[in-house]
Amino acid sequence: MKRHFWILSVILLLFMIFGASAQSEGDDQSRQTGDNLLKNSEKVFPRLLINEDFSENLPLDVYEDESNGIKITSVIQQKNGVIKATNYVDGLSKDIEGLSAFYSETYYGTLSEFHLHVEVSILNEFPDSTGSCFIEYTNEAVVGENSRQTVELILGSRIDTYQTKSGSRVLTTLYDLSGTHEVGKIYNIDIIRYGGIGYFFIDGVFLIAYQDNIKENLSWMTGPIVGIGGEQTTCIFDKIWVRRK
Amino acid sequence: MKRKLIVLILIAAVLVAFSPASQNFREPYRKSTPKSAPTKNVLPPPLIKSTAIPDFTETPETLEPVQIPEATEIPKVPEILEITETPEIMEILPAQLGQKINCGNKFQFTFYYQPLMSKSNSGQVAKGKFLVARVLITNLTDRTLEGLPARSFRLHGIIDGVDQEYKLHIANSFITSDRWDVGLITDKIQAGGMLDTFLVFDVPGKADNWYLKFEPIAKSSEGPFCRVAIQVPKINYVD
Numbered sequence: 001m002k003r004h005f006w007i008l009s010v011i012l013l014l015f016m017i018f019g020a021s022a023q024s025e026g027d028d029q030s031r032q033t034g035d036n037l038l039k040n041s042e043k044v045f046p047r048l049l050i051n052e053d054f055s056e057n058l059p060l061d062v063y064e065d066e067s068n069g070i071k072i073t074s075v076i077q078q079k080n081g082v083i084k085a086t087n088y089v090d091g092l093s094k095d096i097e098g099l100s101a102f103y104s105e106t107y108y109g110t111l112s113e114f115h116l117h118v119e120v121s122i123l124n125e126f127p128d129s130t131g132s133c134f135i136e137y138t139n140e141a142v143v144g145e146n147s148r149q150t151v152e153l154i155l156g157s158r159i160d161t162y163q164t165k166s167g168s169r170v171l172t173t174l175y176d177l178s179g180t181h182e183v184g185k186i187y188n189i190d191i192i193r194y195g196g197i198g199y200f201f202i203d204g205v206f207l208i209a210y211q212d213n214i215k216e217n218l219s220w221m222t223g224p225i226v227g228i229g230g231e232q233t234t235c236i237f238d239k240i241w242v243r244r245k
Numbered sequence: 246m247k248r249k250l251i252v253l254i255l256i257a258a259v260l261v262a263f264s265p266a267s268q269n270f271r272e273p274y275r276k277s278t279p280k281s282a283p284t285k286n287v288l289p290p291p292l293i294k295s296t297a298i299p300d301f302t303e304t305p306e307t308l309e310p311v312q313i314p315e316a317t318e319i320p321k322v323p324e325i326l327e328i329t330e331t332p333e334i335m336e337i338l339p340a341q342l343g344q345k346i347n348c349g350n351k352f353q354f355t356f357y358y359q360p361l362m363s364k365s366n367s368g369q370v371a372k373g374k375f376l377v378a379r380v381l382i383t384n385l386t387d388r389t390l391e392g393l394p395a396r397s398f399r400l401h402g403i404i405d406g407v408d409q410e411y412k413l414h415i416a417n418s419f420i421t422s423d424r425w426d427v428g429l430i431t432d433k434i435q436a437g438g439m440l441d442t443f444l445v446f447d448v449p450g451k452a453d454n455w456y457l458k459f460e461p462i463a464k465s466s467e468g469p470f471c472r473v474a475i476q477v478p479k480i481n482y483v484d
Contacts (some may be wrong), residue, residue, distance in 0.1 A: 060423040064416045073415040075431065086431055088395055088415045126394045127465035184391075232394055234431060 131233030156181025349471030
């Protein structure tokens with residue numbers, strides 16, 4: 001019986017060791033690939049497609065939209081080397097996850113493989129903990145908004161992916177980012193898409209790799225999000241650049 | 246011994262169940278279909294095709310005094326936010342143009358130009374009428390503020406004895422301020438610094454009395470720095 005005990009213990013131990021390592025192998029491999037891509041970005045993606053430091057002061061942009069009893073006003077200001085974007089929402093229902101009005105300056109073109117970098121900060125939010133800023137890549141420019149696939153990073157919330165079908169979205173959370181909700185802090189965000197996989201980093205730290213299965217070329221969007229019960233969110237965007245092969 | 250074996254098997258089962266290999270803390274990489282059950286979110290249509298505010302090339306209107314027209318019919322009441330049946334007791338301070346009104350010892354508020362009421366302003370047409378006020382706000386706190394939220398400004402009108410509250414008309418406030426090249430409510434206000442800006446509200450029309458509730462705030466959890474209700478000086482009714 002004692003022998004059984006030891007055999008069983010050894011089997012169990014081996015199972016745990018190999019099982020765990022099999023799981024982390026995928027993580028480690030993705031992390032290693034991601035870190036290598038980030039480190040060698042200039043070699044992998046030698047051409048600079050976009051390099052925005054927002055040094056030019058531009059006229060104020062104000063947009064209004066009203067649908068389903070919800071009014072959203074977006075104020076976008078490119079001044080003093082940054083873009084400051086504020087979304088105001090009036091009548092936000094408590095059961096609606098969030099609203100954002102995108103600004104289109106990141107619609108520079110479409111690529112399948114790229115390295116996107118942006119410095120983002122949640123400047124303020126009202127009430128507390130209702131605001132966030134997003135950065136996403138999407139095939140919307142190719143397939144249209146009604147059937148687009150998107151992978152997005154939402155500061156202070158998550159990395160997720162969704163597909164739009166007939167006006168609704170099927171959304172899957174990929175990674176928890178609730179620890180990145182420090183108002184006023186500048187977050188350096190890097191998104192690399194390589195070989196059909198999106199690699200996500202904040203402040204140079206690898207977070208996740210995700211095979212998105214998007215066949216079409218992609219473009220990028222950024223903007224503030226007003227969450228449940230929120231009134232207004234301001235995000236600051238700085239130093240947006242995209243490298244390509 | 247049998248019991249020992251059963252216990253061991255049970256321990257093994259528990260360990261296997263909680264081993265890292267059997268858990269998916271997040272989505273597996275390189276999987277074509279995410280494993281976790283998707284959450285269905287119904288969001289309103291994307292707003293990327295928002296209607297852009299027209300390009301304003303005309304010169305800003307001047308705020309010259311205009312003859313007060315005969316009383317006109319008050320149009321349909323737009324955007325009544327709430328009807329306060331039992332208004333909170335707050336002294337309404339009278340204000341003259343240019344007079345500095347203290348909000349505690351934290352802020353000062355001044356109606357700088359004569360407020361005007363007009364059907365249209367800065368290229369936009371109001372649902373009712375725009376009440377436009379150019380104001381000066383001085384930050385007497387020792388903090389630099391990253392702007393003031395729209396909720397800092399609530400206009401109240403007493404119409405037929407009923408107190409009605411109106412939120413700031415964001416777009417018109419920004420567009421008007423931008424056209425006049427003055428500050429925006431989102432601008433940084435240094436400690437001791439002053440913000441010169443326009444506040445615009447979409448209101449039904451004339452009222453027996455107008456007052457502005459000024460409650461500057463930096464962070465909702467901290468509450469407002471101060472509260473003050475200020476009577477709106479005599480209005481110039483443009484149309």
